[in-house]
Amino acid sequence: MAFAPMGPEASFFAVLDQHRASLLAALRRGGGEPAGGGTPQASSFNLKKALRSVCEERKREACGETSRFEDSVGLQMVTHFTTRKIKSDSLKSVKKFALILKILSKIYKLVQSNTYATKRDIYYTDSQLFGNQTVVDNIINDISCMLKVPRMSLHILSTSKGLIAGNLRYIEEDGTRVHCTCGATAVAVPSNIQGIRNLITDAKFLLIVEKDATFQRLLDDNFCNRMSPCIMITGKGVPDLNTRLLVKKLWDTFHIPVFALVDADPHGIEIMCIYKYGSMAMSFEAHNLTVPAIRWLGLLPSDIKRLNIPRDTLIPLTKRDQMKLDSVLKRPYVTCQPFWRKESQRERGRNIGRGRSRLHAPRARCGIRSRISRIAPRAKGRR
Secondary structure, three states, rough: EEEEEEEEOHHHEEEEEEEHHHHHHHHHOOOOOOOOOOOOOOOOHHHHHHHHHHHHEEEEEEOOOOOOEEOOEEEEEOOOOEEEEEEOOOOOOOHHHHHHHHHHHHHHHHHHHHHOOOOOHHOOOOHHOOHHHHHHHHHHHHHHHHHHOOHHHEEEOOOOOOOEEEEEEOOOOOOOOOOOOOOOOOEEEEOOOOEEEEEEEEOOOOEEEEOHHHHHHHHHOOOOHHHHHHEEEOOOOOOOOHHHHHHHHHHHHHHEEEEEEEEEEEEHHHHHHHHHHHHOOOHHHHHHHHHOOOOEOOOOHHHHOOOOOOHHOOEOOOOOHHHHHHHHHOHHHHHHHHHHHHHHHHHHHHOOOEOOOOOOOOHHHHHHHHHHHOOOOOOOHHH
């Protein structure tokens, strides 16, 4: 699967190759990664045994998640965490207990028959009982945490919303051959990331784009062809589980540099951190989801002045934005990185708000190329 570079000069790819070599060297120094990356999947036999055990106990101990931050993994659950018990003989918790047992029985049947269902499917089996989708989502996360297995092992899938384009081919679980192209259209992220195989690429880097609108604009501008070989992916805002799993799988398989292009606002920074370090809600599955090697490409708050973006195109920070920014500044992965903290404080100090990342496309393309060339050699200081 050979793709001849079309746009950037050879020196640009040389910088990327040097950056990739430094990433691989860092991995070797760190003792490498588990084969295939992430946490091993639970076997059907062991999972069925665990499910039976949980149901027979007539109680449920749910993880009262307490997370810690590790630079090499991200936000992950501590080994010794607090638990809460939900008993069948308590009027206060009888409904929650019943819902948990109902979903556990659905999972057991899925594992036993080796079939899969989406969270939405489970909700619609008794929508009046569950009340809303969030109830189902939270219980499934608790069960995954309690059994200490990835959600995929429960045979529960999420509906994908992400898109991917560029120099990549793979085969889906049902045998469908997918060829992501560098054209004006993108391919939907698969619902079963674990099932895809025979991934082939010669991409030099992977670009994560926060917003669908920015992603589509770059496609319309023929970005993938001009920067070929590369891969571009978007989770359309806060990424769904499958988009995060795919980014992780691509990193584990190819170890190519990964860059994030997000808005210069608290929400953009937080979305980039979800890809890079994970979230509190999914900290028990951090090894399967996080890619700490991701680099913050931009849009940086300091770029707004550097790129001469007119102030009247910026949206001022709201009170909610300010609260989000204050929260981000307290995160452990921000407090230990002076560069991130400086950029975040610059935003608060100027109160410039959300710098829209929908730059004029040719200008954005040149900006992305020059930014990658600048940050790759000194990525150590800009984690």
